[in-house]
Amino acid sequence: MSKINIEATLKSKNEMHTFKGKGIKKDNQIIYNDKNIQTKITTGNIITIERTSDYYLKINLKKGIIKEGTYITNYGTFDLKTITTNLIKQKNELKITYKLIIAETYIDTFTYYLKFTLDT
Numbered sequence: 001m002s003k004i005n006i007e008a009t010l011k012s013k014n015e016m017h018t019f020k021g022k023g024i025k026k027d028n029q030i031i032y033n034d035k036n037i038q039t040k041i042t043t044g045n046i047i048t049i050e051r052t053s054d055y056y057l058k059i060n061l062k063k064g065i066i067k068e069g070t071y072i073t074n075y076g077t078f079d080l081k082t083i084t085t086n087l088i089k090q091k092n093e094l095k096i097t098y099k100l101i102i103a104e105t106y107i108d109t110f111t112y113y114l115k116f117t118l119d120t
Contacts, residue, residue, distance in 0.1 A: 001024055001025070001026040002024065002025045002026075002118055002119075003022060003023075003024055003118070003119035004022070004023050004024065004025045004030070004116040004117065004118055004119055005020075005021075005022060005023075005116060005117050005118075005119050006019065006020070006021055006022065006023045006030070006032050006114065006115070006116045007019070007020050007114075007115045007116070008020075008032070008034070008039075008112070008113065008114045008115075009111075009112070009113045010110060010111075010112050011110065011111045011112075011113075012108045012109065012110050012111075013108055013109065014108075019032070019034040021033075021034070022119060023116070025116065028042055028043045028044055029041065029042050029043075030043075030114070030116060036053055037051055037052065037053040038050075038051070038052045038053070039051050040052075041094070041114065043089060043094070045062070046060050046061065046062045046067065047060070047061040047062070047087065047089070047094070047096060048060050048061070049061070049112070054073075054074065055071070055072060055073045055074070056070065056071070056072040057069070057070070057071050057072075057080075058070040058071075058080075059080065059082050059098070059100070060082065061082055061084045061087060061096055061098055062084055062087070063084045063085075063086065063087040064084065064085075065083075065084065066081055066082070066083050067081065067082050067084070068080065068081055069081065069082060071102055078102050078103045079102070079103055079104065080100070080101070080102050081100075081101040082098045082099065082100055082101070083098060083099040083101070084096060084097070084098045085097045085098065085099065085109075086111075092115060092116050092117060093113075093114065093115045093116075094112070094113070094114040094115075095111070095112070095113045095114075096111070096112045096113075097109065097110070097111045097112075098110055098112075
């Protein structure tokens with residue numbers, strides 16, 4: 001397990017959220033807390049992003065393939081799908097553009113950018 005410095009940006013059509021802070025990297029997982037939201041990214045053949053707060057969101061991403069995920073809120077569980085249009089995975093960087101569909105309704109297109117360095 002390594003301590004890392006993280007810069008993450010989530011951008012949609014109307015919003016942009018940036019996180020700069022610390023996290024940990026363990027094997028193929030990166031975990032960090034953005035305010036009260038725990039975020040866990042798992043890399044491999046499929047990229048998985050999990051966000052946990054007063055809701056649980058799990059999206060699975062693979063370029064060119066529609067993937068199912070999980071979205072659980074206080075109001076119920078909803079069908080979730082992602083269509084990944086761009087995925088660039090490098091040693092210490094990740095850039096993903098995906099369309100989010102919840103309950104068969106297109107929500108928005110998001111770009112998630114993550115860059116990390118070892119905390120020395």
